[in-house]
Structures are given as structure tokens and as C-alpha cells.
Amino acid sequence: MAEGGGGSALVQGLPIWADIILSAAVVTISAYFAGTTLGIFTLDRIGLQILSKASDDDKERKHAKTILPVRERGNWLLCTLLIGNTIANSFLSILMAGYTSGVLGLVLSTTLIVIFAEIIPQAFCSRHGLWFGAKTVWIIRVCMVVLAPVAWPLAFILNKILGREVGNFYTRSELKHLIQIHVENSEHPVESGLSKEDHQLLSGALDYKDKRVTDVMTPLERVYSLEASVRLNFATMMEIYKSGYTRIPVYEKDPQEIIGILYTKDLILVDPDDELEIRTLVSFHGKANAQYILDITPLNEVFLLFKSSRTHMMLACTLSEPAPGLPSGKQGVLSVRSQQNFLSKFSKKVTGVITLEDVLEEVIQDEIIDETDTFESNEHSVPVVRRPGRDRPDVSSYLALFEHKIRDQNRLSPSEVQAVSAFLLTAVPEFAIFASVETVLKGLVRQAEIIDTEASDSDGDDGAGSPGPEQQLYVRGQRSSHFTLVLQGRLVVHAGTEGFQSEMGPWSVLGSKSLGTEPYVPDFDAFASGGCRLMRIHEDAYRGALRMGKADKIVGVRAMRQLSQALDIMDKGHDDDSQGRPAGRSPPKTPNHDAPRYTSSAAQYHGHVRQLPASPSAISEGEAEQEHPSSGQGLARRSHSAGSLGGRAQGDSGREEPSGQSGVPPQANGAAGQQSDAFSSDLKHVV
Structure with missing residues (x-):
């Protein structure tokens, strides 16, 4: 070294x-x-x-x-x-x-x-x-x-x-597990950028091709279908609308013999009075849209067939006997290539229907529920639960407005009351005060006057005939005390010095100023054009509802019940006075220990009416109904005292008018009095 x-x-x-x-x-x-x-x-x-x-x-x-x-x-x-x-x-x-x-x-x-x-x-x-x-x-x-x-x-x-290096490739099952690792890795959840919803969607896209038509279709026994000879009258069309389906199979005598598809949108121009047979409507294009598909077809091929055929619903079927030259279990191979020609050569049996929505639901691994769906799933008859709130569409409430076509009634149905009340709260400022006491508003709408007018014989083709007196709703320069809501039909309005004509359709309102504190004199003429369905609310009934709503918010449910009982006692006393007692003689004095308490409650009520706050707290409708369950006797109760209460409250509002100068015809006062009495009776039943 x-x-x-x-x-x-x-x-x-x-x-x-x-x-x-x-x-x-x-x-x-x-x-x-x-x-x-x-x-x-x-x-x-x-x-x-x-x-x-x-x-x-x-x-x-x-x-x-x-x-x-x-x-x-x-x-x-x-x-x-x-x-x-x-x-x-x-x-x-x-x-x-x-x-x-x-x-x-x-x-x-x-x-x-x-x-x-x-x-x-x-x-x-x-x-x-x-x-x-x-x-x-x-x-x-x-x-x-x-x-x-x-x-x-x-x-x-x-x-x-x-050999040359190829790289790492994954099978579908390996890809699913790889995605699952990226989603469930708790150490790096942000780096992957994948959520559980992404995992669900990607897994569905990888798995849906392994499923077949029979796994997702709606079996024929649960399919809503119609017989071809059924006539499209109003009852049938209402049934179709309420079903919530946009495509309905039509069969001839036997549900297996489907002749076409009825599209709900085709009913827009159909007049129910014509009562056309369904086969007449289907004959135009419905038969061409009745396409068949084998029920053993994989969903990926079904999706391709939906894209190429430009349709959203197909009839799933099975061959009555095996096709010659085609191995058993391989019949789905021809589902995309010349499928219609292939199926037309053999006898088949319909087993159900499949829609494009069914395929997409398997991809996203969730149910698609739109505005018209009545059930969450075709496999389980679970009804759709709509979230509360007037801002959400409620098809049943809308359709309820047309139910008067198939039944005779002078009042609105509960669903109609709900729909009209929701409209008045949001669209008419005069009714916004009832937002916290919807029970009172529903009672007012329930007892409102419903007017059904028939088409005038004098109406010409242009609808400009001379309407009769019963069709004129408002007269220019004549005081009016009614608020009007158009439910069906049209109103013709002549306004201005030259009588400019305009039309008002459903959900139009007239006379909302009549519900104010000043007398309302319209500067137009309004007529019912043809058949109309109208709802009218008298100003007295509206003010009675205001008083009841304010008292309901201040006094509470229990005091309102005592007030109702006090009014009953006053009714009874008035009846005793009117049953042939000689003039100048006082009624016999009988001890009544409850009368002072009820009278005190009534006085307390009137005292609160004179001291109303700007925005009192509200009670819920459920509390009122729970505190005072409805009874049949309340509906039959006479409302003389309620009418007297309305007269006293009118004095409180400072709108007394000299006798004979009210400007309201006697028959109008009588109708208004009946409406106010009926409304007061209904409110007593509510509280």
C-alpha cells in the first residue's frame, strides 16, 4: 500500500x-x-x-x-x-x-x-x-x-x-374497485375529487350492461293501459291526467293485443264533448310507435336501440317458440340489428314495457321522479311524497279545478279550496294578511259563491253577441261589493271612454278594490263570455274573515270557543224573544251561572278587536283542529248572532252609511247576508 x-x-x-x-x-x-x-x-x-x-x-x-x-x-x-x-x-x-x-x-x-x-x-x-x-x-x-x-x-x-411492455390495464370489476378506493380513502378524499354520488354513477355505468330488460321493465300486469274502444270523454281524460303517465299502451280487447301508444300531449286539442274513441287518435301515428324488444336483451343494447329508433318506450316480449337457427339464450343478439324485421316473423307474447327512463335509472342507480309521477318505483307501489310548500307544483290540486265537469256541486272541493287559497295568498295583495291564518282563508273560500254561466243563445261565431243580464258581472259607474275570480271560461271587459274590449281568462281577478275601506265603483263593464265558472266573495264576508283572523291570532283558540258559545246563548235568547211572548213582559229569570262568563269573553273579544297589533303571531291550523274537532252540529248552527257581530264590527270600522243610500240593490244585500251568515257559521264550526 x-x-x-x-x-x-x-x-x-x-x-x-x-x-x-x-x-x-x-x-x-x-x-x-x-x-x-x-x-x-x-x-x-x-x-x-x-x-x-x-x-x-x-x-x-x-x-x-x-x-x-x-x-x-x-x-x-x-x-x-x-x-x-x-x-x-x-x-x-x-x-x-x-x-x-x-x-x-x-x-x-x-x-x-x-x-x-x-x-x-x-x-x-x-x-x-x-x-x-x-x-x-x-x-x-x-x-x-x-x-x-x-x-x-x-x-x-x-x-x-x-415482448414489449404494454402497461397496466383494468377489467370492469377492477375499475369499480379502483373507484371505490379513491372514494373511500379517508387520507386523501380531496385529492381524488370523487364523491359517493360519483362512485354510484360510475358503478352504475359499468354494471348496467350486465342487466337485461326483464330486470328493469314494468310487468304487463302492472302497466296502465286503455282499451281501444274507450271514449275520450272528460272522465277518461281526467283519469289519464291523474295517472301521471305520458305514454299509454292501447290494446284491442286483450292486453296482449297492443295496437299502439297513446301520447298524453295529443289530448291537448281533443274536445271531451266529441267523445272520440281512443283508436281514432292512435290510428294517426300511435301504431308506428309500438316497437317491440326481446325481454332478454342487455341494457346496453337497449340504450343503443332507443337512440336509433328515436322513441322512449318499447314493448318487452318473448318468443312463443324458439327461433330456428338461433341458439337458446342468444336471442338478444339480434335486438339491435334488424330487430323489428326479425320479431315480425315470429309469434310473440308481451311481458311488459321498458322506457328510456328505466335504463337511465339503472345507470344513475336512483329513481327519477318528475312533477307528474305518482309512484316512486314501478317495482314497489310506494306513492310519491311531495314536500310541503306552495312553491312546489301540485298536479292534483291543479286538476281538481276541473272536477266540477264530472260532478254537480255548488261548492269547491277540498283540493280546489287548497289550490284557490294558495293562489289568493300569493297573487292577490288583499288576501296576503291571511298568510298566518290560512284556516280562516280556507273557510272564506269554502263558503264563497260559485257561479256557473251557460253560453248565451245570442252569441255568434265571434262571441260578440248581446249577453243577458245574468251574464253581466260589473256595471260601469255602479257600486260593486264583490270580488271575482275566474276559474274557467272567459270574461269580456269593456273599458275606457271608447269601450275598448279585452278578454280575461282563468285565474284572472276583478273587483279586488271592493275589499278595501272605500266604496268601489268600477269604470268598466264585465260580461261572462259563454260558459264560465266564477268564484265571488262579498265584502262583508271578507271583513268578517279579517275580524275572525285577527281575533284568532290574539285571543287564541280557547277564547274563540268561549266566544262561539256566547254567541249560541245570544242566539237562544233571541229565539225565546221571537216565540210569541206578549209585548212588554220580561222573560222569566232563571239562574244561569255560565252567562256572565260567556258575556265577559264576548266583551273581551270586542275589546281586543279595537286594539289589534300590526303583525300578531299566528296559530297553526292543526292546533285549531286538534283543540276543537269538527262536529255535524256546527254546520247546522244558525248565524243570527254572527250577523249581528258583523253589524257591530262594521260600526267599528267607521263605514256607516245613511239608510237607503248604500248603493247596493236589496237582492245583493240579501245574497251577501246569506254568504256572510254561512261563512260565520262555518267559522264557528272551525273554532
């Missing part, structure tokens, strides 16, 4: 500090090759292609594009890195042999190589291999050129024996 130098022949004559520097450089080179080998080869070609085109990080996308050309030469790159690492480790052992020997040399060289040339670089590059490889790719290119005489022949032999 030379003095002051290393003992190796390769480095003989070098000072010890130079040997140390050289050894550190060799360890660094070995560490580079070891770390690069692990860092780059953990990124397969497919992964790098994904990162280079779809990464959300611009730096990652740039690094992947830099490494990908080198990574494409898999075996050549592998041989280069391994040969370089081996040379570096061997040279390090030679350097260490000149200074150590035996066990000490083995331990020292192993420690340097394992810790500094293997563990540390590989641990770093396993996490930052993409960044490190992109920054040092030029070194890899130089090494590949320098070691090409040895590395390239070895790579060529490996390619011939093992």
Missing part, C-alpha cells in the same frame, strides 16, 4: 482526501441510478399518458410529457439504469478495499451502499419520482447513449423473449 494513498491499483497514489471525495461521488451516482430506477418504473406508460393529458396540475402534466419518451423505451432504460448502478457499487467496493478488510470492510461498504445508495434515494424517489425524473432526464439520456453498446443488445434480447 502506498503511503498516503489508497491501496487500490485504480486509485493508487491519490491522497486520502481525494479518495473520500471520490467515494462520496460514487455513492451519489449509485444512489441516483437506484432512485431513478424505482421512481420512473413505478410510473407505467399508461399512467404517464394519463398524467400528460388529464392531470389537473400543470407541472405534473409537463413532467409526464418530459419523461414519457424515455419511459417508452422500457427495457433499454432498465438495462441502462441497472448497469450504471452495478458499476457504481463495484467501484465503491474497490475503493473501500484499500482501507478496510475483513469484517470491518464488509460492514462499512454494506452500510454505505444500503443506507446512502439504496434506502434513502429510493424512499425519496418513490414519492417524488415524477419530479426528480423530469429534472434529471438529460442525465438518463447521456447514460443511455454511453452504455448503448451493452444496454441496447440486452434490451433487444429481452424484447424478443418477453
Whole structure:
């Protein structure tokens, strides 16, 4: 061994500090090759292609594009890195042999190589291999050129024996599990960007092709269908609308003999009075839309068939006998290619219907519920539960407005009352005060006057005939005390000095100012054009509802019940006075311990009416109904005292008029009195 130098022949004559520097450089080179080998080869070609085109990080996308050309030469790159690492480790052992020997040399060289040339670089590059490889790719290119005489022949032999590297590909089940890992990984939920809803949607898209028509179709016994001879009168059309379906199969005598599809939108121009047979409407285009599909067809082929056929519903069927030349269980193969021609050659049996919505529900793994659906699922007859709120569409409430066509009634049905009350609350400012006491508003609407007018015989084709007196609702310059809501039909209004004519359709209102504090005199004439259905509310009934609503909010339900009982006692006393008692004689005095209490409650009520706050708190309708359950006697109760109460409250409002100068015809006062009495009786029944 030379003095002051290393003992190796390769480095003989070098000072010890130079040997140390050289050894550190060799360890660094070995560490580079070891770390690069692990860092780059953990990124397969497919992964790098994904990162280079779809990464959300611009730096990652740039690094992947830099490494990908080198990574494409898999075996050549592998041989280069391994040969370089081996040379570096061997040279390090030679350097260490000149200074150590035996066990000490083995331990020292192993420690340097394992810790500094293997563990540390590989641990770093396993996490930052993409960044490190992109920054040092030029070194890899130089090494590949320098070691090409040895590395390239070895790579060529490996390619011939093992084949070229393809990359990692996943099956559908592996992809599902990979997505699940990305969703359920609690350590990096934000990095993946996938939610449980994404997992559900992606899994459904991967699985739906494994399902067949029989798995998602609606069986024929649960299909809503109509017989071809049924006439489209109003009752039938209401039944169709309430069913919630937009496409309805039509059959001839036997449900198996489906002749076409009835589209609900085609009923828009159908007049129920014509009572057309359904087969007449279906004959135009419904038969062409009755397309069949084998019930063993996979859903992915069904989806393609829906796209090509431009229809949203098909009839699922099965062949009555196996098709010749077609193996059993393979009949779904022809579902897309010439399916209609194929099925037309064989007898078939309808087993159900399938819609495009059924296929999409399997993809998104959830039920699609629209505004007209009545059930959540075709498999389970679970009715749709609508969330409360007037801002949500309620088809049943809308259709209830037309039910008077199929039944005779002078009052609105409960569903009609609900729909009209909701409209008045949101569209007519005069009724917004009832927002917190909807029970009172519903009672007012329930007792409102319903007017059904018939078409005038004098009406011409243009509807400009001379209407009769019973069809004129408002007279220019004559005081009116009614609010009118058009439920059905049209009103003709003549306004202005020249009598400009306009029309008002359903859900139009007239005379809302008559509900104010000042007398209302219209400056127009209004007539009912043809058959109309109108709802009218008299100003007295409206003010009675206002008083009852305000008292309901202040006094409470219990005091309102005491007030109702007090009014009954006053009714009874009035009846006793009118039953033939001689004039000038007082009624016999009988002890009545309850009368003072009821009288006090009534006085308390009137005191509160005079001290109404601006926005009192409301009580719920459910509390009122729970506190005072309805009884049949309340509906039959006479309302003389309620009429008296209305007269007293009218005095409170400061709108007393001289006798004979009210401007309201006697018959109008009589009708208004009956409406107010009926409303007061109904309110007493409510409280």
C-alpha cells in the first residue's frame, strides 16, 4: 500500500482526501441510478399518458410529457439504469478495499451502499419520482447513449423473449374497485375529487350492461293501459291526467293485443264533448310507435336501440317458440340489428314495457321522479311524497279545478279550496294578511259563491253577441261589493271612454278594490263570455274573515270557543224573544251561572278587536283542529248572532252609511247576508 494513498491499483497514489471525495461521488451516482430506477418504473406508460393529458396540475402534466419518451423505451432504460448502478457499487467496493478488510470492510461498504445508495434515494424517489425524473432526464439520456453498446443488445434480447411492455390495464370489476378506493380513502378524499354520488354513477355505468330488460321493465300486469274502444270523454281524460303517465299502451280487447301508444300531449286539442274513441287518435301515428324488444336483451343494447329508433318506450316480449337457427339464450343478439324485421316473423307474447327512463335509472342507480309521477318505483307501489310548500307544483290540486265537469256541486272541493287559497295568498295583495291564518282563508273560500254561466243563445261565431243580464258581472259607474275570480271560461271587459274590449281568462281577478275601506265603483263593464265558472266573495264576508283572523291570532283558540258559545246563548235568547211572548213582559229569570262568563269573553273579544297589533303571531291550523274537532252540529248552527257581530264590527270600522243610500240593490244585500251568515257559521264550526 502506498503511503498516503489508497491501496487500490485504480486509485493508487491519490491522497486520502481525494479518495473520500471520490467515494462520496460514487455513492451519489449509485444512489441516483437506484432512485431513478424505482421512481420512473413505478410510473407505467399508461399512467404517464394519463398524467400528460388529464392531470389537473400543470407541472405534473409537463413532467409526464418530459419523461414519457424515455419511459417508452422500457427495457433499454432498465438495462441502462441497472448497469450504471452495478458499476457504481463495484467501484465503491474497490475503493473501500484499500482501507478496510475483513469484517470491518464488509460492514462499512454494506452500510454505505444500503443506507446512502439504496434506502434513502429510493424512499425519496418513490414519492417524488415524477419530479426528480423530469429534472434529471438529460442525465438518463447521456447514460443511455454511453452504455448503448451493452444496454441496447440486452434490451433487444429481452424484447424478443418477453415482448414489449404494454402497461397496466383494468377489467370492469377492477375499475369499480379502483373507484371505490379513491372514494373511500379517508387520507386523501380531496385529492381524488370523487364523491359517493360519483362512485354510484360510475358503478352504475359499468354494471348496467350486465342487466337485461326483464330486470328493469314494468310487468304487463302492472302497466296502465286503455282499451281501444274507450271514449275520450272528460272522465277518461281526467283519469289519464291523474295517472301521471305520458305514454299509454292501447290494446284491442286483450292486453296482449297492443295496437299502439297513446301520447298524453295529443289530448291537448281533443274536445271531451266529441267523445272520440281512443283508436281514432292512435290510428294517426300511435301504431308506428309500438316497437317491440326481446325481454332478454342487455341494457346496453337497449340504450343503443332507443337512440336509433328515436322513441322512449318499447314493448318487452318473448318468443312463443324458439327461433330456428338461433341458439337458446342468444336471442338478444339480434335486438339491435334488424330487430323489428326479425320479431315480425315470429309469434310473440308481451311481458311488459321498458322506457328510456328505466335504463337511465339503472345507470344513475336512483329513481327519477318528475312533477307528474305518482309512484316512486314501478317495482314497489310506494306513492310519491311531495314536500310541503306552495312553491312546489301540485298536479292534483291543479286538476281538481276541473272536477266540477264530472260532478254537480255548488261548492269547491277540498283540493280546489287548497289550490284557490294558495293562489289568493300569493297573487292577490288583499288576501296576503291571511298568510298566518290560512284556516280562516280556507273557510272564506269554502263558503264563497260559485257561479256557473251557460253560453248565451245570442252569441255568434265571434262571441260578440248581446249577453243577458245574468251574464253581466260589473256595471260601469255602479257600486260593486264583490270580488271575482275566474276559474274557467272567459270574461269580456269593456273599458275606457271608447269601450275598448279585452278578454280575461282563468285565474284572472276583478273587483279586488271592493275589499278595501272605500266604496268601489268600477269604470268598466264585465260580461261572462259563454260558459264560465266564477268564484265571488262579498265584502262583508271578507271583513268578517279579517275580524275572525285577527281575533284568532290574539285571543287564541280557547277564547274563540268561549266566544262561539256566547254567541249560541245570544242566539237562544233571541229565539225565546221571537216565540210569541206578549209585548212588554220580561222573560222569566232563571239562574244561569255560565252567562256572565260567556258575556265577559264576548266583551273581551270586542275589546281586543279595537286594539289589534300590526303583525300578531299566528296559530297553526292543526292546533285549531286538534283543540276543537269538527262536529255535524256546527254546520247546522244558525248565524243570527254572527250577523249581528258583523253589524257591530262594521260600526267599528267607521263605514256607516245613511239608510237607503248604500248603493247596493236589496237582492245583493240579501245574497251577501246569506254568504256572510254561512261563512260565520262555518267559522264557528272551525273554532
